[in-house]
Amino acid sequence: MVQPEEYARGIAAEFPDEGGPVILVVDVPEDIIARAINDWFPLSQGLIQFDPGAGLEELLAAWPTLQKRIVEVSDE
């Protein structure tokens, strides 16, 4: 299973001039998450996809107030 750290390293390898791998952890309210849940992206799948008409607008509106933290990921 690909862990977030490994995925972050993969992204960083593709974009070596962007400061290295990190994980941005965001606490998204459940009502916004609920808008993103559909047949293609059920919650059980473990991936939340915010699309236009499916939670993206609400996420953008709430973004400035959401709790966020950056988790450093070692380059390994």
Next chain:
Amino acid sequence: MSDPSPFLQLIRQVFRPTQHGVVGLVDDLLELCQEQGLQLDWHADQCRVRSIGVEPEESIEVPVPKSVFRAVLARLAALCNERNPRSVSPYGGEGELTVGVDPATVCRVAFTNTPGTQRVQLTRIQQDDRAGERRHPQHPGLDSDPRLRAPATR
């Protein structure tokens, strides 16, 4: 007007949303790859699916959101890397997946998943009769963990 071919009917069926989400869609595509090669790309705001390696080649456009298509590509990338670590990047590459058990089939996956280009070609390489892989079958698209292995997009 003639009835759609079995291939087109099958593709329509595969791309119907189910409770299994993108994971289920990838499972179904890999299962289909055991029968024949497929090429999928995002073209003119639609997902186009083509049969390859058969005559006549057929194609169909299926109503699926772009985010779903990109998630499919991300899932395939994660499965390739699960089988062979770091064999592909999230944005593209070529890898292999073993599908099914009896018989197992090795499928070649060649894909691009960038903001500008999204496509994948799934090609059956061989019916797997290698003893080692039979003893240790993999189910990259059919495993028990229903979660996606990687985020879909950057």
